[in-house]
Amino acid sequence: MSIVVTGATGHLGRLVVRQLLEKVPADQVTAVVRDRDRAADLAALGVRLAVADYNAPETFDGLFAAGDRVLLISGNEFDKGRVQQHTVVIEAAGKAGVALLAYTSAPESLKAALADDHRATEEVLVGSGVPYALLRNGWYHENYTEQLAPVLEHGAVVQAAGEGLVSSASRADYAAAAVAVLTGEGHENKAYELGGDEAWGFAEYAAELSRQTGKEIVYKPVSAEAYTGILAGAGLPAPLAEILAGVDASIAKGELVVSTGDLSRLAGRPTMPLAEAVAAALKG
Numbered sequence: 142m143s144i145v146v147t148g149a150t151g152h153l154g155r156l157v158v159r160q161l162l163e164k165v166p167a168d169q170v171t172a173v174v175r176d177r178d179r180a181a182d183l184a185a186l187g188v189r190l191a192v193a194d195y196n197a198p199e200t201f202d203g204l205f206a207a208g209d210r211v212l213l214i215s216g217n218e219f220d221k222g223r224v225q226q227h228t229v230v231i232e233a234a235g236k237a238g239v240a241l242l243a244y245t246s247a248p249e250s251l252k253a254a255l256a257d258d259h260r261a262t263e264e265v266l267v268g269s270g271v272p273y274a275l276l277r278n279g280w281y282h283e284n285y286t287e288q289l290a291p292v293l294e295h296g297a298v299v300q301a302a303g304e305g306l307v308s309s310a311s312r313a314d315y316a317a318a319a320v321a322v323l324t325g326e327g328h329e330n331k332a333y334e335l336g337g338d339e340a341w342g343f344a345e346y347a348a349e350l351s352r353q354t355g356k357e358i359v360y361k362p363v364s365a366e367a368y369t370g371i372l373a374g375a376g377l378p379a380p381l382a383e384i385l386a387g388v389d390a391s392i393a394k395g396e397l398v399v400s401t402g403d404l405s406r407l408a409g410r411p412t413m414p415l416a417e418a419v420a421a422a423l424k425g
Contacts (some may be wrong), residue, residue: 144171145171145173145205149172156316158172158186173192176192187404209234215262219381244263250334275317277333279336280308281309282337282418293358298346298358299361305389307342308337314408324357333404336399339414349419352356364388
């Protein structure tokens with residue numbers, strides 16, 4: 142048996158691999174990567190590498206074995222048909238007879254266009270007959286804390302989220318939940334709604350940035366249309382800018398508040414507070 146992690150050179154994938162090694166021997170972990178050169182750090186940890194690409198179905202032939210536990214980390218190529226990419230992995234897992242396929246999805250409450258590919262992938266997975274676990278990941282702290290430069294430069298947090306709240310958590314928190322499912326028992330055919338222990342709003346986020354930097358930083362809510370224009374002006378492709386603005390509209394409606402406690406329960410510890418994530422980002 143092997144625990145197989147797809148998208149292993151991504152931010153989340155790397156964290157999952159490293160946390161897995163705290164629980165299982167390295168020779169039981171397979172990291173699926175597109176570029177072997179980018180995975181040198183993972184190879185140095187002693188895990189097995191498998192080179193495969195969601196866009197090349199044949200590269201998944203024979204990659205999985207009966208009894209494997211697989212983490213399918215959702216792709217980020219919004220323009221290449223993510224559902225079909227994910228289906229390639231699900232079908233290969235089904236042919237191999239894997240014991241479990243866990244998929245990083247989105248909260249059931251999220252109705253934004255970003256969730257469409259996740260819902261469609263869930264439908265394929267549930268209908269495949271493969272034992273599954275749906276890891277419906279909420280928003281990441283890092284979606285904001287990795288974008289601090291313009292906020293600090295302009296003294297403003299600009300979002301189209303109104304007074305909405307977000308139950309975000311760190312990538313490491315979501316990685317811990319995935320590891321718990323991949324190494325634990327009794328997770329077959331279950332869905333977990335995952336989010337941080339404490340929901341927060343953007344005025345609160347701006348206040349926390351002000352407190353920690355000593356600079357005056359304010360929250361400036363804007364319309365979804367204005368936010369789309371801001372993102373496009375910053376160089377994002379127009380379709381992606383619209384998707385992100387759509388997420389903000391969902392936040393305004395409360396669709397990214399997750400109060401199940403599933404994440405901290407699976408991780409076995411409280412989720413990282415927003416203030417701690419801000420402090421870590423400011424330290425660089």
